[in-house]
Amino acid sequence: MKKFLALLLSLALMATLLVGCGGGEKETGKTGDTKKVEDTKKDDTKKDDAKKDDTKEPANSKTVKVGITIYKFDDNFMTLYREELERYFKEELSNDEVTYEVTVVDGKNDQAEQTNQIQTFIADKYDVIIANLVQSSAASTVVNLCKDADIPVIFINREPTAEDLDLWDKVAYVGADARQSGTMQGEIIYDLENHGDLNGDGKVSYVMVIGDPENVDAQYRTEFSIKALTDKGIEVEELVAQRGDWDQAKGQEIVAAALTQYGDQIEVVFCNNDAMALGARQAIEAADRKVGENIYLVGVDALEEVVSYVKSGDITGTVLNDHIGQAHTAADVAVKAVNGEQLEKNYTVDYVKVTK
Numbered sequence: 001m002k003k004f005l006a007l008l009l010s011l012a013l014m015a016t017l018l019v020g021c022g023g024g025e026k027e028t029g030k031t032g033d034t035k036k037v038e039d040t041k042k043d044d045t046k047k048d049d050a051k052k053d054d055t056k057e058p059a060n061s062k063t064v065k066v067g068i069t070i071y072k073f074d075d076n077f078m079t080l081y082r083e084e085l086e087r088y089f090k091e092e093l094s095n096d097e098v099t100y101e102v103t104v105v106d107g108k109n110d111q112a113e114q115t116n117q118i119q120t121f122i123a124d125k126y127d128v129i130i131a132n133l134v135q136s137s138a139a140s141t142v143v144n145l146c147k148d149a150d151i152p153v154i155f156i157n158r159e160p161t162a163e164d165l166d167l168w169d170k171v172a173y174v175g176a177d178a179r180q181s182g183t184m185q186g187e188i189i190y191d192l193e194n195h196g197d198l199n200g201d202g203k204v205s206y207v208m209v210i211g212d213p214e215n216v217d218a219q220y221r222t223e224f225s226i227k228a229l230t231d232k233g234i235e236v237e238e239l240v241a242q243r244g245d246w247d248q249a250k251g252q253e254i255v256a257a258a259l260t261q262y263g264d265q266i267e268v269v270f271c272n273n274d275a276m277a278l279g280a281r282q283a284i285e286a287a288d289r290k291v292g293e294n295i296y297l298v299g300v301d302a303l304e305e306v307v308s309y310v311k312s313g314d315i316t317g318t319v320l321n322d323h324i325g326q327a328h329t330a331a332d333v334a335v336k337a338v339n340g341e342q343l344e345k346n347y348t349v350d351y352v353k354v355t356k
């Protein structure tokens with residue numbers, strides 16, 4: 001009996017050792033045991049996964065290379081846009097399965113340089129390109145380069161023509177309808193008690209500070225801000241319309257010169273963007289004029305600084321150009337393109353009126 005018990009004990013010990021050493025499939029040759037071993041393995045894998053979740057290690061994850069070129073880094077609005085784009089790819093879209101490796105380059109306001117950057121992305125086999133073109137007219141060249149290499153391209157901020165977008169199905173545009181922002185600028189002025197006619201002479205005399213004439217955002221904002229007034233039967237008079245290249249210092253120069261030349265005749269200053277409105281505000285202050293009392297000023301973008309001037313009454317109003325919504329849409333569309341999903345031609349994000 002003792003011997004039998006001792007035998008049982010040693011058999012049990014051997015069995016424990018076999019299972020314990022974990023390499024038992026072949027040794028045992030029994031399906032039941034194999035299953036157990038596999039289960040143990042699965043459990044280990046689960047533990048590994050849990051570890052990955054904890055540490056956010058992107059081990060074994062697929063890498064998607066995203067090449068982004070911005071028309072120039074030295075632009076207030078596009079800086080906010082590109083920072084959000086990069087953050088969103090890295091912090092919100094990257095996960096255990098896919099890591100978005102994002103490269104953002106400065107087009108330095110030079111189309112030849114930017115076209116070279118796109119060619120480098122292509123040579124380096126990027127998976128998708130996001131392009132904020134220096135000149136929208138370069139879109140067809142860029143589409144053809146990308147098409148030859150079969151790399152989808154998403155245009156942002158500067159809208160190409162419908163014909164350019166039709167050149168290939170892996171092309172899309174993400175932006176906002178600049179007609180809407182222009183109309184809202186005009187409405188901000190129309191909604192004032194005097195509809196912008198400060199001196200009561202029956203017409204609104206204005207200065208228009210233009211972004212750059214090749215850009216549809218500039219064209220539409222210039223046209224539709226005034227159309228919103230004339231559509232409502234308001235008479236207008238253009239005193240100055242000048243190109244400020246979206247730039248604060250140029251906005252200041254243009255408005256300072258206009259104030260010197262036309263003085264009190266100027267009732268409204270329309271700026272195609274907020275950077276130029278910030279410059280205009282400096283010129284207005286330097287000329288001892290007071291926004292809301294003897295002049296009005298509107299911009300587009302809703303930069304933080306401008307919103308605080310709207311609150312304090314130093315700028316009449318602006319229009320939110322939603323860089324966060326546009327950045328997220330651009331990234332989401334780029335991901336769709338990489339995944340081979342069918343793209344729409346245009347994705348637009350709404351503007352929002354901002355007044356006190």
Ligand code: BGC
Nearest residue numbers: 075077157217246273301321
């Ligand atoms: C913005 C401007 C910016 C321009 C760049 C416009 O939509 O309102 O602030 O300079 O885009 O293309």
